[in-house]
Amino acid sequence: MKRNILIGGAWPYANNSLHIGHLAALLPGDIIARYHRGLGDEVIYVSGTDSHGTPITERAKKEGKNPAEIAEFYHKEFSKNFKDLDFSYDLYTATYTDYHKQKVQEYFKRIMDNGYIFEQEEMQEYCPKCNNYLSDREIIGKCPRCGGVAKGDQCEECLTSLETSEILDKHCKECGSEVILKPNKHLYFKLPEFKEQLKEFIKTNSTNWRKNAINESNKYLNTEMPNRAATRQLTWGIEVPVKGYEDKRIYVWIEAVLGYLTAANKVAEEKGIDFEEFIKKSDKFKSYYVHGKDNIPFHTIIFPSLLLAIDPNIGLPNEIISSEYMNMNDEKMSKSKGNLVTISELVDNFDKDTIRYYMIACGPEKKDVNFSYSDLITTHNKFLVGVLGNFVNRNLSFINKKFDGLIASGNIDKTIKEKTIKLYDEVGSLIEKGEIKAALEKCMDYVISGNKYYDENTPWIKVKENINEFNDITYTCIYMIANIANLFYPFIPTTCEKIKKMLSLKPYKWEEEEITGNIEIKDLQILFERIEGE
Ligand SMILES: [Zn+2]
Ligand SMILES: [Zn+2]
DSSP states (O other): OOOEEEEEEOOOBTTSOOBHHHHHHHHHHHHHHHHHHHHTOEEEEEEEEBOOSHHHHHHHHHTTOOHHHHHHHHHHHHHHHHHHTTOOOSEEEETTSHHHHHHHHHHHHHHHHTTOEEEEEEEEEEETTTTEEOOGGGEEEEOTTTOOEEETTEETTTOOBOOGGGOEEEEETTTOOBOEEEEEEEEEEOGGGGHHHHHHHHHHHOTTOOHHHHHHHHHHHTSOOOOEEOEESOSSSOBOSSTTOTTOEEOHHHHHHTHHHHHHHHHHHHHTOOHHHHTBSSTTEEEEEEEEGGGHHIIIIIHHHHHHHHOTTBOOOOEEEEEOOEEBTTBOOOTTTTOOOBHHHHHHHSOHHHHHHHHHHTSOSSSOEEOOHHHHHHHIIIIIIIIIIHHHHHHHHHHHHHHTTEEOOOOOOHHHHHHHHHHHHHHHHHHHTTOHHHHHHHHHHHHHHHHHHHHHHOHHHHHHHOHHHHHHHHHHHHHHHHHHHHHTTTTOHHHHHHHHHHTTOOOOOSSOOOOOSOEEOOSOOOSOOOOOOO
């Protein structure tokens, strides 16, 4: 059965360069997408740049720029990073596009029409001099605990996080005037209405989820889960499609996460797919959401409740691919700590498949890991050069030297053939469960077994003693190489393309490649060079 597969990669926020932590969290999405395309499924794989909200507004103000300039600058950089690493998004867009805005407004109206958004008036901090309602970041005051300076939602002295209402002696950060309280109306989303449905959804749906996803979701479900403000006093963002809300914008938490729907909708339109039909809950539909562990409740609580509010027939997230962190010396990477390795830096120094292989083989799938250049180099030398590169090269170079690049047809070893066919199912089922690292290990074990087969059968001796036996051994190895080019394709596509070209193989598909007849090696090249030093 051809399935409908929706894969959503988390939307990075446009106020800093992407670092390897982002890459480690997002790369599994590309592997899943390539795998499903290989199966012939209908795949929609989307992501984009999250470009609204206060951090960008504040930064723009500081740098004397327009928020749009900042968002566009990072959107360009992110797009290049993903392209450089062969991410195969069907669409990588941004939340500032007209299409996203218009679709979000449509969804917002549907949620309102279904009765899950209501208006409420509340007292809010206001600066009479600036004529502005103030967000927590625009307020400065005194900490009720220690008397120190409190900015926004945190005390700078004792670092306690504070509610704006707790802060004493509040002043406007911009002009220093005393802050007054003034009634202001906002729209709210009835999140608590979905609590029971979410509990049921997580209980029945989380078989393959990682521990962090189950724990974080249950933690959230055990909180009070109040109604959430759906609008904000801001000018940079998506306009609220309701009269009287001209000075407000749709809150980022609602709008950015709906990007999965808006972007997927756009892809469906371009491919001529009926989108409502595509995302309908059914055995045919499967969705994956790929992100880091700090993003879990957005994908297991907030997004599903928005989907339920829009239309209960939409398929809820099936797989939650929530990575742990990739750290530097056991510390979370951050710009302020100065321990950031950006994706651009990595791409400038290493081959993309080296980076992709390392990020999966040594990535933070189920526990935090430390990034190190020496691990990356060791992994490259040991597996890509020493195992994969070696197996392909020792076979093809030998044929090139002795037989002028012509591989004679032979009989493929039966046990190896059976093992190969089975491997597609085994690796595939691991990928579908989000066990990407184990899937890659299984593929690498296959190559290790190939080298062992080569060593044990000594083709370099057989070539002199028994040419038929030599041809069978070699043909079996070439058969394995042809299947390596499929099995590794989701992980290291560029390398697999190179192998396919050298042996004139069929385009990638997630199924056994049966080779027939004599095969000619074209333009033999070394797949990976050893990296020396640190
Ligand atoms: Zn003011
Ligand atoms: Zn304090």
